[in-house]
Amino acid sequence: MSVLIENPAACEIRSVIRFLNARKVKPIEIYRQICEVYGQNAMSDSMVRRWVRQFNEGRSEVHDEERSGRPSLVTEELVHAIDDKIRENRRFTISALAMEFPQISRSLIHEIVTEKLKFRKLCRRWVPKILTEQHKTKRMGSALQFLTRYDEGGEEFLTQIVTGDETWVSYDTPESKRQSMEWRHTSSPAKVKPKQILTPRKMMCTVFWDWKGILLIDFLPRGQTIKADAYCETLRKLRRAIQNKRRGLLSKGVVFLHDNARPHTANVTKNLLQGFGWDVFDHxxxxxxxxxxxxxxxxxxxxxxxxxxxxxxxxxxxxxxNWLKTQAANFYEEGIQKLVPRYDICLQNFGSYVEK
Structure with missing residues (x-):
């Protein structure tokens, strides 16, 4: 079993990216190899792609540009000492660390923890379900199937994907806690807001899309939920929309991705999709x-x-x-492309959930 290289220099990883990119290795494969050697927190998939773009545009330097200013107080010994303290107690706060290292400021400690050591403070996550080994095995099988198809077809495979799902949209949607945040002085009185109850006035919206954008938006009458017959009628609308908006896609072959909700897996739905001749990807x-x-x-x-x-x-x-139709073109392309690193991480994590 290979041993991870911890705390690599940024220029070291960039050198690896430059070398592998020169060997015509795909960005997703570069990201995978970096995770195997340096760990998943060494560099994000998007940052790998950004450096690949810069090297393709002619950049050859892997070091940061020189900056003027006073000599840094950060030494290798100090970084290792802070790293050891955090590993002793993962619940250390920045204030507690500042008391352990009074010779440096809290802001510098925060910089070392987040930028040098790449730590993030995470709480336990809510997950849809505690996955059994059978669930994980099925997820790994789907991930392997997807990545194999992507390896064989590349970006062309992603352009064949049509995906969609249903969601409730309400007359009144409370703003999230993050949306209500605002800059205030520490001495300012705290603001409060009551917990809002979701309005019963809502509609079910079905959206189908691909890497180019929206294909179909369909609303059910207020209060109604999706059933197999209604879903089949929506799929017929979707097929007509693809025929009109994506000339040649039906003949090239649609890779259809939807979840395993009951209306999606009903026999009448399966028979309809089989009649369409679509390649239904196993979700x-x-x-x-x-x-x-x-x-x-x-x-x-x-x-x-x-x-x-x-x-x-x-x-x-x-x-x-209007919101769905006015998103930038790369918004939908980005959503489809995210499937590649997500399935890759799922496979590396032996079927466990992929973090946001």
């Missing part, structure tokens, strides 16, 4: 972290709806539809 159960609509599209949609109020069905549908 593992309890896996919203592998569903682009959940981890990307709806996450941003709910953020947009936070704190808003709508008076009627038409106003709600118009605002939701």
């Amino acid at each position: 593992p159960p309890y896996s919203p972290d592998l569903a682009p609509s959940d981890f990307h599209l709806f996450l941003h949609l709910k953020s947009f709806l936070g704190g808003q109020h709508f008076n009627n069905d038409e106003e709600l549908k118009e605002n939701v539809s």
